[in-house]
Amino acid sequence: MKKTIILLFILFSTFSYSQKLENGFVYLSDIDKSIQLELRYLSHHNFIGKPINGYYKSKIIVTKETAQALKNIQQILLKKELSLKIFDAYRPQQAVDHFVVWAKDLKDTLMKNEFYPDTPKNELFKKGYIATKSGHTRGSTVDLTIINLKTGKELNMGSPYDFFGEKSHTFYKNLKKEEKENRLFLRQIMIENGFKPYNYEWWHFTLKEEPFPKKYFNFPIK
Template sequence: MKKLALLLFFVSTSILGQQLPTNFVYLNELAPSIQIELRYLGTHNFIGKPIDGYIKNKLIVTAPTAKALIKVQKQLEPFGLSLKIYDAYRPQKAVDHFVRWAKKLSDTLMKNEFYPKVPKSELFKQGYIASKSGHSRGSTVDLTIVDAKSGSPLDMGSPYDFFGKESHPLHQQLNKTQKANRLLLRNLMLQHGFKPYENEWWHFTLRNEPFPNNYFDFSIQ
């Protein structure tokens, strides 16, 4: 544990010249076996464009969150499985980008893939877009489970970031495999101190997050 604590401190203060706030770390440096695909860095997301504040494919979380995720990963590895993380720390400027986009009702480039049944005018009302996000506190992650070698995700019954009831964790119109896969992810995350979000199977927040009232805005680079 002492070695891990020292490594967390080193990574949090000196990776590639970027000074992170105290108690933030680069998870990709601590746990390179965890797969990363920051969707908001590229164009495969519900807006269809890179999002403000995402500059490099690096995954930033608080140090306690990193420790917990490493424990989850260690439980998956003997079975040839791995975590794959789509988003973690999210700067406030990215959330502001979402809000601006949601107000521009004519921009529906990615509607067919990500929100086919939800009118864009309803995204705020239905809770899919908000002016603040727990991600900006650094202890929330969006993730799934994949085959460690191929990177193929387990079938969770709906794509990541899909706006609809199909993404609710306990959605009943799933087959047995999809239900089992969601339950596996949920149980592992609960076991290691995370709490789920009722509308998204992929979304978990560390229960004892170190910054429950702080929203950060430094870029991911």
């Protein structure tokens, strides 16, 4: 009897857990377990310096269509002994709201030296680094890079992820040859597989045929 109760509890917990996702969304690991991740907003290593509201588990959530497109890209990369590495995907509105509140607090510059050394914090809104709405909240935008599976290291893209400055612009002129080639390689493979780039952030791509182009979600990442 005790074993039966435990089994029922596990089944119920699993079922409840899966229901947290909105229709049309999936955990990327259920579609492709080989894609690597470093969910920065779950950690202290981000431009704010603390975990962001709405991030509770190291899980990548995206729309079904985005997951399949990423899987297709990953299969191409694996043949070259490379892999996608995702920093962020679906982002709940509560996280975006967290960014906005932080941006208005001009005294909080804990991570300035690493993420926005040359950009005054009071210009983050004007320059488009912080906004009240984000494509990520629609579930079909991803922030990512490529890693070398032999070394385990990210390809050199010329600037860190989430760096607020011109160095993050895809076609920034003062890049080394290798950095330019790596950015263009990432850009090309994403475009060829149904994504559109954002030229001010080399890591940022949105599925062209996103299923929720005007809807913003707020369920947490658990």
